[in-house]
Amino acid sequence: MPELPEVETTRRGIEPHVTGVNIREVIVRRNDLRQPVSESLTSLEGRKIVSVKRRSKYLLLEIDDRTTLLIHLGMSGSLRVIDPAADWKTHDHVALTLSSGKQLRFHDPRRFGLVLHLTETDPLTHPLLKNLGPEPLEPVFTAKHLKAACANRSAAIKLVIMDSKVVVGVGNIYASEALFRAGIRPGTAAKKLTLSRCEKLVVAIREVLRDSIEEGGTTLRDFLNSDGEPGYFKQRLFVYERKGQPCRVCGTEISHAVMGQRSTYWCAKCQK
Numbered sequence: 001m002p003e004l005p006e007v008e009t010t011r012r013g014i015e016p017h018v019t020g021v022n023i024r025e026v027i028v029r030r031n032d033l034r035q036p037v038s039e040s041l042t043s044l045e046g047r048k049i050v051s052v053k054r055r056s057k058y059l060l061l062e063i064d065d066r067t068t069l070l071i072h073l074g075m076s077g078s079l080r081v082i083d084p085a086a087d088w089k090t091h092d093h094v095a096l097t098l099s100s101g102k103q104l105r106f107h108d109p110r111r112f113g114l115v116l117h118l119t120e121t122d123p124l125t126h127p128l129l130k131n132l133g134p135e136p137l138e139p140v141f142t143a144k145h146l147k148a149a150c151a152n153r154s155a156a157i158k159l160v161i162m163d164s165k166v167v168v169g170v171g172n173i174y175a176s177e178a179l180f181r182a183g184i185r186p187g188t189a190a191k192k193l194t195l196s197r198c199e200k201l202v203v204a205i206r207e208v209l210r211d212s213i214e215e216g217g218t219t220l221r222d223f224l225n226s227d228g229e230p231g232y233f234k235q236r237l238f239v240y241e242r243k244g245q246p247c248r249v250c251g252t253e254i255s256h257a258v259m260g261q262r263s264t265y266w267c268a269k270c271q272k
């Protein structure tokens, strides 16, 4: 599943190819995604893409008529910039043919993704976006913010950092890995974390996401490859999906439990 680093890598991958470029044609081959593809998408023909931004796992293509094209990759979505003459793959659902001679294609086998045309002047007021917590890589996500979000919550810290009202884009892999780096057991009651442990966790969340985005940089060329789909990348994992294997730091067998219906992994020695 594309997580925040993959979405940011996608943003960086498509940005140079779509910014300042006109949309010649909008092609919708299937509109039954998680929500129906907006019918007003065709009104974008002839318009220019001004910028490509990201909020959480949503990509926001700002259009020169002050509307926004919102794309979410869902469970299995990907975007490619390719030759419009390239063969259509079974799950290529939406495409924008560009004045540059290229085409931006949205591919999504499981169709949990979204392609929506937002007409709000400020797209961040849209219902999908307005209640999102701070971006993990921006200065607003601080130890103080996290500590306040943890106050009076007996829930496991792992579930709290995966709550998009607390911070966006920390999926299961990154939550597990960040807690390992911070030396915090995932089941720790959130309210028990001190400010200094919150600080460690904020730093660790930033590190795992940044490392993964950096890793993704090496896959950017795939956005121009008409054969393959952009590969989702896996950084070197310390605990995630390593149940029973030796901890890379201390050799202790990695523990596993299901928490909030999600698999959770930790080292009982390194994480307290």
Ligand SMILES: [Zn+2]
Pocket (backbone or CB within 6 Å): 247, 248, 249, 250, 251, 252, 267, 268, 269, 270, 271
């Ligand atoms: Zn260990």
